[in-house]
Amino acid sequence: MLCLNFCSADLPYRTMAEVADTSHLLPSALYNADLLGEDGFECLDRIDGLYHSAADGELVDSGTLVITGWTRQRWWPGWARWRWTFDAESGLFLGRDAAPGGYYAQDVRQGCGGELWLQLITGPLQRLGPDAQPTGETLRPETFGVISFGAFLIDLAQDWLIATVNSNRALQVYRLSSGAWSHTITLSFRPVDLCYEGGSRAYVLTESRQLFLLDYANGRIYGAFKLGPGPALWLGSTRIAWDPRYRRLLLVEPSAARGFAYTTRIQGFALRPVATHLCKPLPLRRLRAGQVTPVLVKAIGDRGEGLSGTVQIQAGSQLALSQQTLSLDGRGEAVIHVTGLAEGNETVQLTLEIPCLS
């Protein structure tokens, strides 16, 4: 489980004042009848983009974070595409406007250079300009020998396209300029989203909520983390982005709560796994009164990985401990030496201290 260190404001609905231009249209049961009778007139349908906007590298502001997505509404045409903007430092909601693309726009994804790419439901990828309008630069899946892309990442500078092209537990890596397939990166779970981190590194989110940091140029996987507890994900359900200014991983996951309680927000995580389990202390040699017995102490994260930290140990009066504070090694393990002073049963209590900002 990663360490949560940022949380934006909840993604807000419009007020009636903000929909004045459509208020002359009577809410109709023809569109999203399930919204009738609720205390509202629209609801979030799908998130289709999350990216950072650092104002061309200017450091005078704190940068913004942007969510794009769809809402359902009770008047024609029954849907709308929005772009919601948040302050990257405070997390405050800054405003909304229409998201780029029309009904055939499916997803907005950020390339390695910060540029945005619009994915059409018909397959092509359109590069967007600063005005959020297509620049005319288009990539077609058939150039890469596939019918369509799922999640994708475009690296213009290093000439790579990384994408999921089917439901396999794999990413396919292509040369952007020629469309030639380069290599496959296999994962132990199905990828649902990916984002650029730096160099030729990317984070890949999988349906099991596990994250992998990998180098897409050579296929090497540097490590794996887990986001934390929650439902399984699927392609298109959740988005991640890397915030280069604050060096944190961003996640937006539509709330599972029904109705009009808007609880969808951007979360930021420090790349520091948090231990979630302390193994039972296990003797490594036979326990005998009067003899010293090494006892294994281990802390692990929710992927089963060992995590370092500090463990406080307390024991009953019949056990003498070699020390009461243990530093766990890179495997999350440490060995304490326990001397049983007399025959009988005693309990060893472990307390783990986790350094974390939140």
Added chain:
Amino acid sequence: MALELLAGPLPLLNRVTGQALGSSLSGMPIWLDGQGLLLPVTNEGIYLVQLDGAAYLVADDRSLVYGLALTGAGGPLNRGHGYAMTKTLITDPGEWAVDPLTLYRGVRLNAQIITPSHNYARLHDRYLYPIGSRLDCRPLDFSQDWQRETSFTGLSNGNSLSWGTQPTHLVIGAETGQFVHYDWLTQRQVGTIGTIGMACRGLWYAAHHGIYLSLHTSDGQHALRLWAPTVQPTQLSAPMLLAPLQAGHRVQCQTRVLGAHQEPCPNEVVRWTVEGPGELLLNATTTDAEGWARTYYDAPLEAGGAAITLRVEVAC
């Protein structure tokens, strides 16, 4: 040589869901030193299981059959702890070097299937594969079929492999609860065949901590047991004097602590008590490498009279 139980049974539970794991395995688990037991479960995926039974799903390829392997990267005397995985179905069958934690498949070591659903070892010059009472070997290039490399007298149903303490040692575990250390360089058995005294599904040696662990499945529930590398004391011989008893003299007395198979139990503390006249020099002594514990009895100056009774006990 029957080992002494350290802990267990420790039930295997998915630490995230709190559910027990499925009882059907889609491959032989393998112990990753310092990390856990890699356990493939049919229709669920591969779990990484900690020594206390906490299990975490690290891959969800559910329809595959896995062979999990030890790979000895480097030369025979500087081998590293590598791991490989054989996959049988869907895409990319063959043998792959894997990162144990991410199960990332790196180098494709062999395009062919090695031994699905079994542990095997990929050494610098050959494959090794435990089956029954023997170890079979095969060239890395598959130019020959499997053939017997060695047989272990007294071992049956061998199925698990783990690294030994020495760079050239492997430990073969068996469903019967037996295990044996094997030097794959000299191709000789090391020491005698040991046992945990009960049947199991797999038995591995955790070299980093110097303990053994065994997997058991009962009523559809998996559990781990941890075993000390030392013999469980089961027999304590009656104390005896090493010289005739004489008034006013010191005489040495001894007892022996043995395991279930007459093997000596070293470093056990034996407590001595005497009833009647006279005194013991030491009331508690430790057994030597042969399981003998010794102390001295100082007989009273006055001969005759009350009976003298020596008692011994060992704490275990």
